[in-house]
Amino acid sequence: MTVMAALLPGRSLSEAKAQLSDVMSEVVHQHRPVVIERHRGKERMILWRLDDMQSLLSHFRFDPQVSFEDGECVIHLRELNLIAGGEVFEQALDELIELVEQYSVDYIARFAFYSQTDRAAHAPYVARFALTEPTARRDLFVEPPSFVEPPSFVQA
Amino acid sequence: MTAPAPTWAELRQFLEADRWTQLPPNAKGGSQTDHIHFEKVTPDGLLQTHISHASHKRPSAGRFSGILRYQLKVSKKEFWEAIRTGRPADRPVASAEPDPSAKYAAWAVEILKNKLHISETDIHALAPERVVELAQDYFVRPKLTDANR
Numbered sequence: 001m002t003v004m005a006a007l008l009p010g011r012s013l014s015e016a017k018a019q020l021s022d023v024m025s026e027v028v029h030q031h032r033p034v035v036i037e038r039h040r041g042k043e044r045m046i047l048w049r050l051d052d053m054q055s056l057l058s059h060f061r062f063d064p065q066v067s068f069e070d071g072e073c074v075i076h077l078r079e080l081n082l083i084a085g086g087e088v089f090e091q092a093l094d095e096l097i098e099l100v101e102q103y104s105v106d107y108i109a110r111f112a113f114y115s116q117t118d119r120a121a122h123a124p125y126v127a128r129f130a131l132t133e134p135t136a137r138r139d140l141f142v143e144p145p146s147f148v149e150p151p152s153f154v155q156a
Numbered sequence: 157m158t159a160p161a162p163t164w165a166e167l168r169q170f171l172e173a174d175r176w177t178q179l180p181p182n183a184k185g186g187s188q189t190d191h192i193h194f195e196k197v198t199p200d201g202l203l204q205t206h207i208s209h210a211s212h213k214r215p216s217a218g219r220f221s222g223i224l225r226y227q228l229k230v231s232k233k234e235f236w237e238a239i240r241t242g243r244p245a246d247r248p249v250a251s252a253e254p255d256p257s258a259k260y261a262a263w264a265v266e267i268l269k270n271k272l273h274i275s276e277t278d279i280h281a282l283a284p285e286r287v288v289e290l291a292q293d294y295f296v297r298p299k300l301t302d303a304n305r
Contacts, residue, residue, distance in 0.1 A: 083226065
């Protein structure tokens, strides 16, 4: 048994295939990530409940910076080094979301390439964006930092 | 007076002179996008940028400065020199293109514009720190409820 498998519940591929429903229940209902291995641990992957993964990635916060100049609103997203613009803030934000979608498609399609470049650190941000429902993606770019989130008694 | 930014066609001229590779449309999420994407591998890392199909139009001077500084990694002088000579820019450049425009946190702009209904012109007249203060105040001030309305 590998070290990783000793820390996380592990299955060989053949076991996982035979017990796929049980494996999924373990991951989804018990919130337990499962490592699946083949070729005696030379190849491994992990199954993780989607909303647990979203929670894990929530610390990778986007912090776009906005500037106004010459009648154009410009947004620089430092986390992915993208620059969008528009006549007003909403237009620039719409373009930014489109650019991040395009970048994410390319990043995932060429992940092996990107992971060998200085853009390897973009991976969790791309994953966070990709795992967010399309209707909620705009919120990722206007999310306040945690220090200004309202205390619960204000929300009530 | 600030010199106008180049047209998107001139940006494309630079990318061709500087030996960037145009990415196929489907590499960036389909063929119906408004942008043409390019990349260049340098010893210091992977550079990427995009231009608009509207080749006769220009980005604002502020956007152009950002593109130079963060994406092309050349100064204005080297940009125009590459277009003039048709030869790649020398990298790394001696000094990065300055980016003098005030930067506002998007989350704070969102609060001021869409919750406090302050215009973009008025937001731009404020210091970035003041914009954050006003946005923070929005969160901590008491909210009107049926009980205290």
